Each structure stands twice: as C-alpha cells, then as structure tokens.
Amino acid sequence: MAELTLNEKRLLAALAKEKKADAEHLASLLNATPEAVVQWGHLAEDKGLAKVERIVKKIPTLTEEGIKYRKSDQLPETQILDAIKTGTTLTDLQKNDAFKIGFGQLRKRGLIQLNGTYVVKVPNASTEKENSILLCFDETGKLHADPALKFGEDYNQSIKEFVKRGIARESETVQNLLTITSEGTLRVNAGLDIREEIGTLTRDQILSGSWKNASLRKYDIKKLPKTVYPGKSHPYQRLIDEMRQILLEMGFTEMHGEIVQSAFWNFDALFQPQDHPAREMQDTFYLKEDAPLPEGWECLRDMHEHGGNTSSTGWGGKWNPGKAKQCVLRTHTTSLSIQYLAAHPEPPVKAFCIGRVYRREAIDPTHTPEFEQLEGIVMDKDVTFRHLLGFLKEFYQRMGFSDVRFRPGFFPYTEPSVEPEIWVDGLGWVEMGGAGVFRQEVTDPWGVKCPVLAWGLGVSRVAMLRLGLKDLRQLYLSDLEWIRNSPVHAPAAAGRKA
Numbered sequence: 001m002a003e004l005t006l007n008e009k010r011l012l013a014a015l016a017k018e019k020k021a022d023a024e025h026l027a028s029l030l031n032a033t034p035e036a037v038v039q040w041g042h043l044a045e046d047k048g049l050a051k052v053e054r055i056v057k058k059i060p061t062l063t064e065e066g067i068k069y070r071k072s073d074q075l076p077e078t079q080i081l082d083a084i085k086t087g088t089t090l091t092d093l094q095k096n097d098a099f100k101i102g103f104g105q106l107r108k109r110g111l112i113q114l115n116g117t118y119v120v121k122v123p124n125a126s127t128e129k130e131n132s133i134l135l136c137f138d139e140t141g142k143l144h145a146d147p148a149l150k151f152g153e154d155y156n157q158s159i160k161e162f163v164k165r166g167i168a169r170e171s172e173t174v175q176n177l178l179t180i181t182s183e184g185t186l187r188v189n190a191g192l193d194i195r196e197e198i199g200t201l202t203r204d205q206i207l208s209g210s211w212k213n214a215s216l217r218k219y220d221i222k223k224l225p226k227t228v229y230p231g232k233s234h235p236y237q238r239l240i241d242e243m244r245q246i247l248l249e250m251g252f253t254e255m256h257g258e259i260v261q262s263a264f265w266n267f268d269a270l271f272q273p274q275d276h277p278a279r280e281m282q283d284t285f286y287l288k289e290d291a292p293l294p295e296g297w298e299c300l301r302d303m304h305e306h307g308g309n310t311s312s313t314g315w316g317g318k319w320n321p322g323k324a325k326q327c328v329l330r331t332h333t334t335s336l337s338i339q340y341l342a343a344h345p346e347p348p349v350k351a352f353c354i355g356r357v358y359r360r361e362a363i364d365p366t367h368t369p370e371f372e373q374l375e376g377i378v379m380d381k382d383v384t385f386r387h388l389l390g391f392l393k394e395f396y397q398r399m400g401f402s403d404v405r406f407r408p409g410f411f412p413y414t415e416p417s418v419e420p421e422i423w424v425d426g427l428g429w430v431e432m433g434g435a436g437v438f439r440q441e442v443t444d445p446w447g448v449k450c451p452v453l454a455w456g457l458g459v460s461r462v463a464m465l466r467l468g469l470k471d472l473r474q475l476y477l478s479d480l481e482w483i484r485n486s487p488v489h490a491p492a493a494a495g496r497k498a
C-alpha cells in the first residue's frame with residue numbers, strides 16, 4: 001500500500017467528511033494555503049485516493065458604465081421603453097439621457113417602430129430579462145446571486161451581449177475541486193495515523209533518543225522535483241556576451257554610437273556614391289531630421305568629386321551636402337567604425353562594436369528589418385590583408401566554427417574585399433558578412449595614414465547556427481517556453497568539415 005504523507009492523510013480525513021470541496025475551503029479547514037492543498041491532492045490522486053478537478057470559470061463584473069445603469073436599476077433600453085406611452089414622439093424621447101444607447105438597442109432588436117413622428121412599442125416588447133440580469137449585480141459591479149441557475153441560457157446570452165457592449169467584462173477564476181475516491185474512503189475507514197510527522201530531527205531528539213518513538217516523514221526518492229526555471233539572460237544576449245568576451249580577450253576596445261546617424265557617416269564617409277542603390281528609400285529608413293555636417297566635411301566632398309589629394313578620381317559630378325545631412329537608422333555598424341577612426345587617426349587602433357542595424361527588408365525566416373552586426377577595425381603600421389583573414393578565422397574558431405574560408409567580395413569602401421564563410425554540417429558553407437581593407441578614399445579625409453582592416457559580421461546568423469534555429473524571428477519573440485528550456489551552455493557549434 002502506498003505510503004501517505006501526514007498532509008495527505010489530513011486531507012483525506014477532511015475529504016472523507018466533506019466528500020467534495022474546493023481547495024479554498026479545505027485550506028481553511030486544514031490551516032494551509034489552497035496551493036498546498038492542491039499539491040497534496042495531486043499526491044493523493046497519483047495513488048488513486050482522491051481527484052482534483054480544475055475548473056476555470058468566467059466571472060463577469062460590471063464596468064463603470066454597467067455600474068451606472070445598475071445604480072439607476074435600469075438599462076438604457078428599459079428606461080426608453082418605459083418612457084414610451086401612447087403619443088410619445090421621437091423629439092420627446094430625445095430629451096432622455098438614455099436616448100442614444102437605449103433607442104439604438106430597441107431599434108436594433110425590433111422592439112419599437114416609428115409611426116410618423118410617433119414611437120410605438122411592438123406587441124409584447126420587453127427588456128425585462130436582461131434588466132433582471134443587470135440586477136443580479138450589486139452596486140459595486142459584483143455578481144451577488146448566481147443568475148445562471150435562475151436564467152439558464154438567457155443569462156449567458158445577456159452576459160455575452162453586456163461584454164460586447166462594454167457594460168460588463170469577464171475575468172477568469174480557477175477553482176480546484178477535490179473529491180475522495182472509494183479507495184480513498186476505504187483508506188480513511190481503515191484508520192489513518194495522524195500523528196505529527198518529523199521531517200528534521202533536532203539535536204535534542206537525537207541525544208534523548210526520543211526519535212525512536214517519533215513518526216518520521218518518509219521520502220520518496222524516486223519522485224522527481226518540480227523543474228525550476230531560475231532567472232538567466234536571454235540565449236541571444238548570452239551569445240552576444242560571448243562574442244564581446246572573445247573580442248575583449250583578443251585585445252579590442254568596445255566602441256559605442258547612436259542608432260540614428262547622418263547619411264554622411266552611414267554612406268558618404270564610406271565612399272558610397274550619392275546615387276548608390278542602397279541609399280534608396282526602399283532600402284533604408286530615413287528620418288525627417290537633418291544632422292549638421294562634421295568639421296572637415298569639405299575634404300570628403302573633394303574626395304567624392306575628384307579624389308581629393310589622392311590619386312583617386314573620385315565619383316565625379318557634384319556632391320550634394322543636403323543629401324549627406326539626412327538622418328537614417330544606421331544600416332550598418334561600419335558608420336561607427338569610420339567615426340571612431342576620424343576621432344582616433346593615430347595607430348594603433350583595435351576596436352569593435354556589437355550593435356543593432358536597420359534595413360527595409362520584407363520579414364521572412366531569415367530576414368528581419370532589424371538585426372545585429374559585429375563590427376571591427378584594426379589599424380596599425382604594418383597590418384595587411386593576411387592579418388585580416390587571420391583575425392576573422394581566429395574569431396570564428398573561438399566561437400566554435402573551425403572551418404572558415406573567404407570568397408572575393410565587393411564593398412565601395414574596401415579593397416580588397418572578402419566575404420567570410422563558415423562550414424556548418426547539413427548546411428554547407430554559410431556566408432557571414434563582409435570584410436576588407438579600407439580604401440584610401442575612406443581613410444584619407446580623416447588623416448588616417450596606416451592601413452585599416454575592417455569587417456562587419458552577422459550576429460544573428462551565428463546565433464541561429466549555434467542555437468539550432470530555423471527562423472531568425474525566434475530571437476526577437478518573447479517565447480517564454482523556449483527561453484526557459486534553452487540551456488545556459490549553448491551546444492558546441494557546428495560540425496567540422498569531413
């Protein structure tokens with residue numbers, strides 16, 4: 001026979017008397033909380049001795065408006081219906097406060113008709129039923145009788161209607177009903193030992209030997225404890241933190257910047273021509289505001305128009321300062337890299353940033369209009385393209401992706417340019433972003449003389465791969481189940497290439 005805890009026994013004893021009772025009531029009998037009673041009930045249920053039934057009820061209460069009607073004892077339609085006597089005209093009724101709503105309701109339900117200027121009731125017109133239901137609430141808006149018993153289906157109909165009209169609202173209450181099974185009754189009748197059980201022995205009980213006669217609580221070591229979901233940071237945030245840690249360990253400084261940038265920093269300073277398609281409205285979020293041009297903007301104008309003091313020919317044509325002043329939601333974090341360089345033109349510089357960027361993208365499983373990028377720059381006397389590839393390889397390896405390769409790429413601000421790719425079992429080579437060495441057209445206007453290695457990598461891509469997601473949007477949803485169940489240690493990334 002299954003062992004019972006003292007609490008289960010107390011519950012069964014109480015249930016044997018009550019037969020059927022809700023957890024609240026039992027809790028007051030047993031001097032416990034309703035939650036505890038439900039828990040004991042479940043334990044007894046597992047042993048076939050009791051049953052716990054969870055009943056979710058919708059309880060209506062009156063809204064402010066409903067309370068107003070309740071205080072006058074009448075729904076607006078009842079008030080209007082009462083006001084209609086032989087010879088009542090529409091103009092008479094219009095004087096009534098309840099006219100608008102009351103008249104509308106009566107018309108809608110076909111309880112009145114217009115006869116010229118007179119308003120007449122149809123035979124047997126009545127709003128008696130719903131009005132009596134209104135009266136089942138008290139003046140604070142609470143139900144004081146159980147109208148379902150008295151009015152049956154009419155009641156449900158009226159409440160639905162009240163809710164629709166904003167006279168009442170429904171809230172859910174949960175009731176736990178406990179009953180004893182016949183087996184439970186047998187157990188109680190056979191006699192239960194309701195002696196106080198001891199869960200923890202005291203020093204005195206051990207010394208005096210009184211523990212020998214005590215009734216000790218038994219533990220079921222096979223029972224699994226309830227799952228605990230302790231607070232932890234979001235899986236995506238954890239990954240971002242991991243990346244930040246890696247970059248800091250590699251000797252980088254973190255840079256910060258605004259989400260709203262001028263087109264000047266987002267595009268022009270990166271030698272993106274003013275008629276570049278990425279600058280179009282359909283690709284970029286523009287703001288109404290303008291931002292002033294920074295000091296030294298003339299050098300940039302010259303660079304665009306004819307290549308400034310360099311051997312570049314620039315883009316030619318006239319550079320439009322108005323276009324550069326427009327504010328945008330940054331479309332890439334490279335807008336921060338160039339500002340950082342402008343502020344730190346002397347070597348060495350090793351800086352990174354992980355930030356959100358914005359593009360007008362149609363939303364689908366692999367595209368969202370906002371996403372994160374990991375941006376980095378390295379500037380020093382003798383850094384070369386090979387160093388760039390080495391940095392990227394090192395970063396991905398530290399993230400758990402051991403196979404990295406580079407494909408030639410193109411960006412208006414770098415030369416040469418590459419697109420790093422990582423190998424993922426089952427997916428193959430996955431493109432991760434862009435990288436390259438900043439062109440002279442980019443560095444020269446700010447007096448930067450050393451080579452600058454730069455990259456911008458997709459962060460959510462890495463997250464998708466590491467967290468095994470098929471849909472990027474998962475990262476931005478408040479999906480509590482997923483967040484709770486995602487392990488604190490993200491699984492080791494990707495596979496190795498065979």
Ligand SMILES: N[C@@H](Cc1ccccc1)C(=O)O
Nearest residue numbers: 332334434435436454455456
């Ligand atoms: N800004 C590029 C990435 C990049 C950054 C720096 C150098 C080269 C490329 C992008 O958003 O795709």
